[in-house]
Amino acid sequence: MKVLVIGGGGREHALAWKLNTCARVSQVYVAPGNGGTALDDQLINIPITDVQALRKWAQTEGISLTVVGPEGPLAAGVVDEFRSHGMRIFGATKAAAQLESSKAFSKAFMQRHAIPTAEFETFTDPAAAHAYVEQKGAPIVVKADGLAAGKGVVVAQTLAEAHEAIDFMLLANTLGVSHNEGGARVVIEEFLAGEEASFIVMCDGKNVIPLATSQDHKRLLDGDNGPNTGGMGAYSPAPVVTADVHARAMREIILPTIKGMEKDGITYTGFLYAGLMIDAKGKPKTLEFNCRLGDPETQPLMMRLKSDLFEVLWAATEPGAHGKLDQISLDWDRRIALGVVLAAHGYPMTPRKGDAITGLPKNTDDAVVFHAGTAKQDDVVSTSGGRVLCVTVLADNVKLAQQYAYEVTRGIQFDGMQYRRDIGFRAVKA
DSSP, rough: OEEEEEEOOOHHHHHHHHHHTTTTTOOOEEEEEOOOHHHTTEEOOOOOOOOHHHHHHHHHHHEEEEEOHHHHHHHHHHHHHHHTTTTEEESTTTTHHHHHHOOHHHHHHHHHHOOBOOOOEEEEHHHHHHHHHHHHHHHEEESSSOOOTOOOOOEESSSSHHHHHIIIIIIIIITOOOOOOOOOOOOEOOOOOOOEHHHHHEEESSEEEEOOOBEOOOOEEETTTEESOOOEEESSSTTOOHHHHHHHHHIIIHHHHHHHHHHOOOOOEEEEEEEOOOOOSEEEEEEEESOOOOOOOHHHHHHBOOOOOHHHHHHHHHHHSSSOOOGOOOOBBEEEEEEEEEOOTTTTOOOOOOOBOOOOOOOBBBBBESSEEEEEEEEEEEEESSSEEEEEEEOOOOOOHHHHHHHHHHTOOTTOOOOOOTTHHHHHOO
């Protein structure tokens, strides 16, 4: 079987790496891929991003199964395009992807279907947004209504930060948000206290299977300080997701979301990622939905997954009213997986590109360096994006995983390299 992974980040490198180990897979293609997938002689990069061109290429090449990594192609309707030509693809349709591509759609959906989330209002008028913030006070959360590669959320600790975020998103658009139809909008919502976790499931249109739990580290600096990023590291499992929290998340958030989409006339297929805020009493609320795997959560998850990923995706895309995920159970490595993101100079606001990367180690069974923002030209691998690499390891506990990951990290170099030195700190404290 030939398999296509759509995307070019760390999540897609991890998916391609995992699929390449599967028994029935003869070749894995990545479109467009990155420097890491180019370095791996088992993977083939395909420099196509246009949805129709990609579908035509996949048909000509005889691709058996496609899996979509990032949000952009989902919002552009790549799943609808492939399916309309009878091709197997795992991902959310354009209609379903609104859960991520529009924060306003997502919040209204949660309100309509009584899914626990923060109180909110939506604004297109900067003056009204500023007045609302003044009325509510800080801390408060300002979200851009559109795709922003994980950077469209500002957790404002002060009123000044909130006002600045509103101007950024509604007037200047310095965050590079892809606005939805109707122009710039922001969602302003109450600040939720607690501990965050990433709760990711797979859905085939009816059946839902949860992946292992994980926790991302959104802030740039140690101790969860500095600006929000797309994620500076992750580990799995997340101790904050106890058996009780897990059951509540499934019962109160995930299953009502799938059923709510169905009630609204939308069949949900693909990965569904609920960003949870879990309060001191263990009650989860939904911070956001993503219609894809998280990045960098995917890297530790793929390291821990022992099941054959191709067989899981094949069952999920079985033709008919829905797939056969109810016949699948997932097997996970009992060890801890932990990934440390190495980011470019100037990330997250103004990442620098073109810095040569040296000291990349050979991958082993329990340590893999997944590439995200890298490019390969001749024999030189250089930075080409904000989050450059994710050093991901397996170890018997979080402390050992931290030590191992930072030991591998010390050998890698590029100018301006920045990374957090405390990934997994909450689990160590726990």
